[in-house]
Amino acid sequence: MSDNLKVATVGLGSMGYGIASSLVAAGIETFGYDVNPKQTERFMSEGGAKGQLAKVTHDLDALIVVVLNSDQTEDVLFGKNGSVENMKPGSVVLACATVAPEFARRMEARCREYNVHYLDAPISGGSVKAAQGALTIMASGTPQAFKAAQDVLNAISEKVFQLGDAAGAGSAMKSVNQLLAGVHIATMAEAMTFGISQGVSPEKFIEVIPECAGTSWMLENRAPHIAAGDYTPHSSVNIWPKDLGIVLDIARASDFDAPMTSAALQQFSSAVEMGLGQEDDAAVAKVYAQNAGIALPDGDKN
Amino acid sequence: MSDNLKVATVGLGSMGYGIASSLVAAGIETFGYDVNPKQTERFMSEGGAKGQLAKVTHDLDALIVVVLNSDQTEDVLFGKNGSVENMKPGSVVLACATVAPEFARRMEARCREYNVHYLDAPISGGSVKAAQGALTIMASGTPQAFKAAQDVLNAISEKVFQLGDAAGAGSAMKSVNQLLAGVHIATMAEAMTFGISQGVSPEKFIEVIPECAGTSWMLENRAPHIAAGDYTPHSSVNIWPKDLGIVLDIARASDFDAPMTSAALQQFSSAVEMGLGQEDDAAVAKVYAQNAGIALPDGDKN
Numbered sequence: 001m002s003d004n005l006k007v008a009t010v011g012l013g014s015m016g017y018g019i020a021s022s023l024v025a026a027g028i029e030t031f032g033y034d035v036n037p038k039q040t041e042r043f044m045s046e047g048g049a050k051g052q053l054a055k056v057t058h059d060l061d062a063l064i065v066v067v068l069n070s071d072q073t074e075d076v077l078f079g080k081n082g083s084v085e086n087m088k089p090g091s092v093v094l095a096c097a098t099v100a101p102e103f104a105r106r107m108e109a110r111c112r113e114y115n116v117h118y119l120d121a122p123i124s125g126g127s128v129k130a131a132q133g134a135l136t137i138m139a140s141g142t143p144q145a146f147k148a149a150q151d152v153l154n155a156i157s158e159k160v161f162q163l164g165d166a167a168g169a170g171s172a173m174k175s176v177n178q179l180l181a182g183v184h185i186a187t188m189a190e191a192m193t194f195g196i197s198q199g200v201s202p203e204k205f206i207e208v209i210p211e212c213a214g215t216s217w218m219l220e221n222r223a224p225h226i227a228a229g230d231y232t233p234h235s236s237v238n239i240w241p242k243d244l245g246i247v248l249d250i251a252r253a254s255d256f257d258a259p260m261t262s263a264a265l266q267q268f269s270s271a272v273e274m275g276l277g278q279e280d281d282a283a284v285a286k287v288y289a290q291n292a293g294i295a296l297p298d299g300d301k302n
Numbered sequence: 303m304s305d306n307l308k309v310a311t312v313g314l315g316s317m318g319y320g321i322a323s324s325l326v327a328a329g330i331e332t333f334g335y336d337v338n339p340k341q342t343e344r345f346m347s348e349g350g351a352k353g354q355l356a357k358v359t360h361d362l363d364a365l366i367v368v369v370l371n372s373d374q375t376e377d378v379l380f381g382k383n384g385s386v387e388n389m390k391p392g393s394v395v396l397a398c399a400t401v402a403p404e405f406a407r408r409m410e411a412r413c414r415e416y417n418v419h420y421l422d423a424p425i426s427g428g429s430v431k432a433a434q435g436a437l438t439i440m441a442s443g444t445p446q447a448f449k450a451a452q453d454v455l456n457a458i459s460e461k462v463f464q465l466g467d468a469a470g471a472g473s474a475m476k477s478v479n480q481l482l483a484g485v486h487i488a489t490m491a492e493a494m495t496f497g498i499s500q501g502v503s504p505e506k507f508i509e510v511i512p513e514c515a516g517t518s519w520m521l522e523n524r525a526p527h528i529a530a531g532d533y534t535p536h537s538s539v540n541i542w543p544k545d546l547g548i549v550l551d552i553a554r555a556s557d558f559d560a561p562m563t564s565a566a567l568q569q570f571s572s573a574v575e576m577g578l579g580q581e582d583d584a585a586v587a588k589v590y591a592q593n594a595g596i597a598l599p600d601g602d603k604n
Contacts, residue, residue, distance in 0.1 A: 180516030214482030
């Protein structure tokens with residue numbers, strides 16, 4: 001079946017572009033679209049299939065939605081030029097944005113009205129893994145949705161967690177992961193700048209802490225950015241007010257008090273207010289540095 | 303030299319007992335003392351050397367202080383029955399408690415008056431590693447202090463970070479590590495209970511998150527305790543108001559604002575108020591569970 005598979009990816013940011021490219025690399029006919037027409041053109045020039053989304057929708061086996069949030073996801077699926085009503089029965093939507101579990105359940109129900117499967121499929125791993133077809137996917141949906149998405153999942157992921165037979169469970173796990181990831185980045189920034197205030201150099205920090213009980217995946221991934229003074233955005237500060245905001249919205253709806261998440265959100269919001277939204281999320285360290293009058297490593301560019 | 307080495311360990315809690323036992327296992331003549339006389343007797347019955355501290359102090363090559371905080375450390379070294387004034391020139395103190403860098407520098411200077419070396423030697427790794435002689439030590443001190451402590455370090459540690467040639471740097475790194483470790487435990491508890499509120503079971507949590515960007519060393523170590531409902535104290539809740547309090551004291555003295563640390567401290571303080579101080583530190587999850595009306599796994603004992 002994969003020989004004749006037709007897939008479209010909507011959203012060609014760093015994650016979506018990597019996903020679409022992985023599909024091309026797997027020999028799957030892949031259309032790619034972005035609100036930025038230059039990204040769309042770039043993808044077509046690098047192996048993407050040619051054709052307007054509206055004209056190919058009826059022929060798609062899978063539609064992968066890799067946009068920023070639930071509003072954009074809903075717009076792609078059911079907005080003015082929404083795709084689902086034109087998709088063929090038995091085809092599947094893979095929804096990859098971080099959204100509330102309740103939203104995922106609602107989208108699944110609406111897709112069902114058109115006999116279109118819906119896989120709640122938030123992704124983890126970052127842009128490098130996306131480009132390698134090696135994402136981790138926290139998926140839930142009906143067995144039919146998993147089956148319809150199988151070839152796509154094989155092409156884009158290294159690991160698929162099957163978290164349940166209905167939408168929602170995937171998004172719930174993703175929000176748990178984002179809570180941890182966001183708090184760990186802010187905490188890494190707090191610890192590294194606190195260390196600098198006590199004479200612990202960023203170099204010693206990244207040499208010692210990864211060997212100790214204080215380490216985290218995010219610390220090992222992001223702390224070197226600060227030590228190098230390199231804030232090239234692999235994942236930007238702007239992600240976190242959004243994702244931690246989603247976590248807190250979900251928490252609030254369940255009367256769940258999440259003080260660590262709230263404290264981290266505050267730090268990322270301060271970073272955005274300082275104009276750092278487009279920088280790598282490790283730049284949240286600059287909030288601490290400014291508050292404490294600490295100098296961070298400059299990097300080559302300064 | 304190790305053949306004739308005489309060492310004493312003061313403080314036979316879970317860490318100190320493991321350290322003293324590792325020294326015995328390495329064939330070093332080791333005295334061990336605790337405020338709880340039963341611990342002292344137990345150690346003597348399990349291979350410890352016999353004799354009162356006051357009577358052997360003048361003969362010691364190394365004194366290892368594994369007590370709770372700086373007050374107790376100062377008392378062991380320079381209190382009413384303080385040991386340093388009776389130690390021989392060229393012997394060494396290894397100070398393992400989590401203390402402020404400034405305190406470590408002060409102790410080093412006071413030991414120098416007696417020609418006793420001082421190794422700022424906070425430890426990391428937990429009671430299991432302590433018992434195996436496999437601790438991580440964040441050490442700083444003069445080359446002479448390192449040399450005098452070498453055989454002891456070999457017997458008790460798997461890894462020694464040499465962080466500088468004066469006391470203070472070791473304690474600074476330890477406080478950075480404790481900041482991270484404490485915040486990560488509270489965050490793990492927040493994420494796991496938040497997940498439960500969204501239908502993510504503790505079992506799924508510990509299956510999925512360690513494979514994702516949201517993981518941390520503490521999460522992988524402590525989350526299983528909650529999933530098993532087992533709060534046997536490997537490291538107790540009571541550690542954290544103390545250690546995060548030390549971090550915040552140091553931070554305050556440097557006008558450093560540490561909101562993640564403050565938020566975590568608040569959660570551990572609430573746990574102590576709930577009467578959980580003696581339980582494993584993963585019991586901070588019970589604060590969240592109570593606030594949100596969530597049931598945690600019971601374990602076998604309930």
